[in-house]
Amino acid sequence: MAFSKEIPPYIFEHNNSGIEIDIITAALAHKGHTLKPVYFPLGRIPYAFSNKLVDAVMGDIGVNLKSQGGFYAKAAVIYDNVFITLKSSAISLKKPTDFDLLSVVSFQGAEKRYPKWLKKVKEQDRFYGVSDQLTQVKLLYFGRYDVVLSDRYIFRFFAKKLKLMHGLDVQEVVEHKLTIDKPMDYRPVFRDKNIRDDFNFGLNKVKESGEFERIYSKYISL
Structure with missing residues (x-):
């Protein structure tokens, strides 16, 4: 399998x-x-x-x-996917247009699963799909991307790992629950x-x- x-x-x-x-x-x-x-x-x-x-x-x-x-x-x-941003960025995500100009990193195929939120982001080359979950977390914390779409438990696991690996004072994040996973x-x-x-x-x-x-x-x- x-x-x-x-x-x-x-x-x-x-x-x-x-x-x-x-x-x-x-x-x-x-x-x-x-x-x-x-x-x-x-x-x-x-x-x-x-x-x-x-x-x-x-x-x-x-x-x-x-x-x-x-x-x-x-x-x-069922993965509990949420959009995650750094609290310090003060980003508000409530409607699709809130993603205008924002860059998003997530798992491969996320744009197909959540077209309401990511279709325009993908079309404008502001979406990056990568299967390496640690890379997703790094890209957010190092300021390369504005938003991560991830299962909340996966993100928390790798945020802890990142803190241990680099001795970072991991910043607080905000979870935006905009999707209902089926x-x-x-x-x-x-x-x-x-x-x-x-x-x-x-x-x-x-x-x-x-x-x-x-x-x-x-x-x-x-």
């Missing part, structure tokens, strides 16, 4: 762990399946599926994979319908047993 490269606390590539990997592993295990993660830059995940390099992907990254033989499952996790945007895609069904069954069991919450709690405190 194709996953993005390192996205703590959801994906730790070095030891095949994290919130998303642990939940998908547990869900598949209910019907005897073993997860074997393969890592790609986020934007290459649909390519990996379309070219049959993998049997499944963590999500379609804005590319409809039904035409490529994909069967969509229930979402294992489960359908984060559905894993399987090539085999039966395995998709097995995954959905297992995911329900993981949630019913309380294991879902235990996995989240294990990583959110990091």
Whole structure:
């Protein structure tokens, strides 16, 4: 199954762990399946599926994979994406025109998922999509970009890491919740319908047993 490269606390590539990997592993295990993660830059995940390099992907990254033989499952996790600015910049984000003249850095494909906010930014070359989450945080704190669109837990993880790496007095930030993330945007895609069904069954069991919450709690405190 194709996953993005390192996205703590959801994906730790070095030891095949994290919130998303642990939940998908547990869900598949209910019907005897073993997860074997393969890592790609986020934007290459649909390519990996379309070219049959993998049997499944963590999500379609804005590319409809039904035409490529994909069967969509229930979402294992939903990223809590927010627009983040430095408090010192005093930027107010409430409507699309508030992004005029601002530069935005986010994950690859974000402009497809949030066209209301990012379409114009992308068209005017003020958007930078990069899968390296630490780079996103650096670009904000070092003043290269005005806004980061990121999952709040991912951003906090890397802000702490940046502080430890560079001894920075990390500035306060403001989270602007302008998006409502939909489960359908984060559905894993399987090539085999039966395995998709097995995954959905297992995911329900993981949630019913309380294991879902235990996995989240294990990583959110990091």
